[in-house]
Amino acid sequence: MGRNEGNCVNVVIGGEAGQGLVTVGQLLAKSLARSGYSILVTQAYQSRIRGGHNTFAVRVGIDEVMAPQEAIDLLVAFSAETVPLHREELSARGLILADARFNISDDACLHVPFEKLTAERYINTAALGVIAQILGIDQEVAGQAVQDLLGKVHLDIVQENKKALEAGFGWGKEQAASALHLPSVNKPPQRLLMNGNEAIALGAVSAGLKFYSFYPMTPSTSIGISLAGWARELGLIVEQAEDEIAVLNMALGASFAGAPSMVATAGGGFALMVEAVSLAAMTETPVVIVVAQRPAPATGLPTRTEQGDLEFVLHAGHGEFPRAVFAPGSVEQCFELAKQSFYTAERYQSPVFILTDQFLADSYRTIAPFALDGTPPVQPWSTQGLKIEAPYRRFALTDTGVSPRLLPGLTEHLVVADSDEHTEDGHITEDLSMRTRMVLKRLTKGEGMRSEAVPPEHLGDGKPEVLLLCWGSSRGAVLETAASLRSQGVRAATLHFSQVWPLVPEQFMGHLQEAQRVICVEGNATGQMARLIRQETGFHIEERVLRYDGLPFTPEYILRQLEH
Amino acid sequence: MGRNEGNCVNVVIGGEAGQGLVTVGQLLAKSLARSGYSILVTQAYQSRIRGGHNTFAVRVGIDEVMAPQEAIDLLVAFSAETVPLHREELSARGLILADARFNISDDACLHVPFEKLTAERYINTAALGVIAQILGIDQEVAGQAVQDLLGKVHLDIVQENKKALEAGFGWGKEQAASALHLPSVNKPPQRLLMNGNEAIALGAVSAGLKFYSFYPMTPSTSIGISLAGWARELGLIVEQAEDEIAVLNMALGASFAGAPSMVATAGGGFALMVEAVSLAAMTETPVVIVVAQRPAPATGLPTRTEQGDLEFVLHAGHGEFPRAVFAPGSVEQCFELAKQSFYTAERYQSPVFILTDQFLADSYRTIAPFALDGTPPVQPWSTQGLKIEAPYRRFALTDTGVSPRLLPGLTEHLVVADSDEHTEDGHITEDLSMRTRMVLKRLTKGEGMRSEAVPPEHLGDGKPEVLLLCWGSSRGAVLETAASLRSQGVRAATLHFSQVWPLVPEQFMGHLQEAQRVICVEGNATGQMARLIRQETGFHIEERVLRYDGLPFTPEYILRQLEH
């Protein structure tokens, strides 16, 4: 059972794919967000379109909710199967909501007579009403959410839905099940409800993205869906390619010609991009590559989560060249680091990576609206006015390794790039001394990236008994774990890497050394980050909390492992 | 200038692509090998078919020649350009052989009146005669080499060639240039003349290879040329695929159906195989993958050498799974480790890698004939007779992680493999507890591989002042460097890894710790092996001798770097 239980309510909606539980979940999440609560959504679904069993979990609280919770306070069963599958996770105060027709015999169960409340097709909305009532959501707020979300699609049936909602509210009121009532928030702050993929898409366009090519692959696809939806308004090109090889090569072509470009995929699709990663490095073409991890090898568990591709991404591509790898730990970081990725890619004319995973990609959270001013977007053409002496040398050797980048067709100069080793003017060469100079030129850019690396976030006690080290999406669960440890009187601290490469030991060695125990928390089976830290620092982290069953970390899971 | 100079003669033949210098070089090498000398060939060529400037260097001696040498004792100029390009490397006793018509004014130059010796088209063979005479090769032996090599192609013109050879010998005799005369060997032992790629091909067929698919890529192509040449006789299938993705997937299909399979490529082609590497791991399909390295990123320097893909190969493929990576240090090791790769791949039903590079791939050496008996070849069908209870489970969970492998169609059982996470019987599953068991099953096979890892070869003094650590093709240069250091009174030792993964620290930590200085010698720009050793042991090797200009290590190069 989770700590924090008093402050949060964990609602889990279960049912078959195609039953609309995502819609109900989103409506609930929206209603909660607008009521001023903090929420965190965890979606668990199978690799199928209909049937099976999926869940949409909304953990809600007054204070920031950062991680999923295992204990369920409100289990909403859209299919009879939901109950046996999740009964064990029910908390002491937990309730089950199920259609009366399921005939579930369980003391914790509220048997909702949906049949009587509404017509079959509006049951979902009626269920939303019941849930909302139990949690203490204002009916107006829920109604507005229904209007906003469903109104776009089926304007005509909004009225029917609202009636069903009302019926649900009405029935819920009679139950006097107030245990899960959330304390109301006085002046709800404006909050965005957004998942990791949407935040990446939004960060990308605000940093200047103009071209996005993709080949569908879970859990990355929804980045393309967001961008495609905005493409006309923002004047982007979002193009589905014939395969992932084309995806990245196309993005490189677009970037070479001047359009800030991004691609997104999962491990298997990324495997096909590896050659072009090396091409990006050799031709010094900026590009942002999102790898949304899922359990592998091969097709693995396509709809689940894992952090198993760190080393793969770090070393993808033949030959040696610098790269930056970001690993956001929250939806806010997805936005910020997507922007950062564009700046880094442009500044160092290099491939830059964003490593996320299914959990973060699909996890809706409530976040403060982003400030959209600040750093101006990337505009590769803005430097074209600079006076450049002829002959222009695209790969001129410089102290920083960065050469002035012109775009083809925009100036009087010719721009030549080559995948072969090349001279300063970009033409193929077999001059071996030029070779070594070009190798060093490219590697020198890595020094610049190092100097700008985002330091890991260190939180909690100095000289702690326990330092929990983590990276990427596990941040929230680890932070909550540390809070929990502290509440048990353990001096705990956390060290979260939102940039996993380049690593700059001076930024964190002190933290590692002053901790009594360092424990690496990673969503993989072999401890890749721990290995990487040893490689870069010699510091050996023996204690590890690993997870590789396809589910995201929860504080409960980490605490259980720590007890072992 | 190289040490060892007294014992060895370094002949460098230079000229344009298409001038036939490889043929002359091979004839010379063959003649020397049959005369009982040890030789080592280094080929340097450009990425073009005609023109440019290439060299074919034969270093010859009585004792085993293990590395190339920079100082040239006999420079044979097939084009006038050769002389200015290589004059600086000429040793004190060095001679130049050039066509009199080149009008080279150089005291070290013997001006050969080829015009008078033979017709234009036989000049190469006449040159061979001159060289052979200067080195003291028996004319009979050289004649036989001409007969054997050219006889296959142009039987009719063997006579003319022999005459030209004779003329060359005759002219050479008059020059009284005996400084480079090799001491004669009494009873020449039988020696194969073979390069790294040929040895891999031969090792593979003796280990049981039946299927080889490929897409041409320098420097891996000649493996396929050898195998294609033997295919009819040995009943192999050697198939050129549409791309490298097909190459590896095809090999996996063949292996799944029971044919021991191998593929070979260079870094860029391997980049396209990365997804299928992960597939091999997931479906537990044995396959041997040769990555013949060349300078990258991207197309890089297609015909040169480098050791830049260690980390790439080590982490290629999404998700986590075990693999073995061999890195032969000699032509003999190419043969032995090719065999070993098949055994390891079959035993652990896993992808196994052989990392070579252009230098080793193209380097002819004299070696003792291989014993072809010994371990029986891999025969996946030999276990099909075993009584297996129905239902057969291809991925049965076992202590070793290895499950009994049946082949489709050969027994009454059905064989099912899936790239998704699967049950023991190979069918797609989303059971998350099965997931963790399957992850561990696959990783457990890595323990077996570890227990069988080839230990690094440690040679030289205990508690040395200098320990030179290296891997793969640089072995010979490093061994000769150590010998040279010893002759200067330095206590030197070497540690050569012919298997670079898994690393077993117990096998070598003692050596690292007892050395006063450890120096890592690697053909790349960032010190990948040094990083890997730190990752696995925490031992930080700060001193490095790196090379990344496309040329192989020479003892001279290493000694120069050590002096810095």
Next chain:
Amino acid sequence: MASVKDYGQYETAWCPGCGNFGILLAVKRALAARGIEPRQILFVSGIGQAAKAPHYLNANLFNGLHGRSLPVATGAKLANPGLTVIVESGDGCTYGEGGNHFLAAIRRNIDITMLVHDNQVYGLTKGQASPTSGEGFVTKTQPEGSTSAPFNPIGVAVAMRAGFVARGFAGMTDLLSDLIQQAVIHPGFALIDVLHPCVSFNRVNTWEWYQERCEPLPKTYDPTDWNAAMAIAQQWEERIPVGVIYRNARPPFTERMGRGPLVGQGVDRDKIKRIMGGFL
């Protein structure tokens, strides 16, 4: 002799009403009708809803990567030509990600049967345009409609003179089962593009849409007439011909290659010794 029952009956992960069910049934019937034992058959598939099909019957199976079923099948067939190799995958898998292998398999005329479950959409990834989606097809990732011309697999296969080119429809299982039987016994590469509705993501090419258009080729049609086949391959919008559209007698790859099975062949060390002797 195998019967439909021998191929088993399994729960699927498909949506109710999906066209895949009709294809699965036709496959089982065809195999049973030809009396092929499950153990003689190797299915190879990629990734997608279609590619799951072979999990739902008894046979050997290699379910590989998205787009890569054909090279795996080719390797397996070469290693053991005794296997009846059948590839099942989707339109995205075969003509999208796997397009290059499709071309190569036709050129090789490798002796396998390729069943493309063509629902004109990417099903498993929730409804993006596929290579066969009609121009203007609207999806969440193509909100302005698909802009590429649809791929005409039949047209390309006939143009390349593939050994056996057929079109089936999941709603005509008898005809489809017959096509599959012909394809399986055809020596060489046999393509069957099977139209089938995706009830979840394709709102254009529905059961009704196909039913109105699909029409068996007349008995008099001669599939060995390449010109006629090329003309038939152009028909689509109004009338969609179903049946064997083209066939020829080009010898299959395994035959042209002139090798026996690789599996079960020992290593003749004397031969290798002789080869090694060539290096002396």
Next chain:
Amino acid sequence: MASVKDYGQYETAWCPGCGNFGILLAVKRALAARGIEPRQILFVSGIGQAAKAPHYLNANLFNGLHGRSLPVATGAKLANPGLTVIVESGDGCTYGEGGNHFLAAIRRNIDITMLVHDNQVYGLTKGQASPTSGEGFVTKTQPEGSTSAPFNPIGVAVAMRAGFVARGFAGMTDLLSDLIQQAVIHPGFALIDVLHPCVSFNRVNTWEWYQERCEPLPKTYDPTDWNAAMAIAQQWEERIPVGVIYRNARPPFTERMGRGPLVGQGVDRDKIKRIMGGFL
């Protein structure tokens, strides 16, 4: 106005007598004839002997990976439709490694010119069979002769109704230069398969072999007649028609897409703010 001289004169890495020289010359002449400035042109190429061609003239160039020139060219054209984008690569690069992109480029009808230097062999890697090598073509890696049917690029492109399909011959530089001019001004994907001898590795399809067979299409030939084009595309062994074989007026991708150039477009933060507001 640009002249042939503006495109420069460089040393090449090609073999003396190679057909590539003729193609290079025709390219320069065509560009000069159309008066396109070097800075307006972007060449994209893959890897191979052919793919080196754009290094030997003055223009913008992205020389990418083996087989991947078309996607790079597509991305560049979409980013800046103002560029005249010309792809040059070999038969191996385009129809072998890059086969899938070839299909996709035709389907997109992306407005670029694709010049395939088709020597029916892999030149740079020293003479393996290529997709267009004739059946039975003997090489060191195909000692028993190539076993796959040769790929007919013209046939496939016409079958797919590519916008502009032509065949050239390196030995007819005037005609070739004319074809290139037409291709460059054609709005949409324009394929020119240019036959050219590889004097080092192709002992079958030599200068003589081509010269005996290559024959310009008659003036009366109507390239908008698809049926005629499909028939012409079948001719090979005895007579090889050279010229524009097929063309149609399908609007190019950039037009159908309805976007202006991406390059130079600023970011409208108000619009992004509005989008963000949708998440409230």
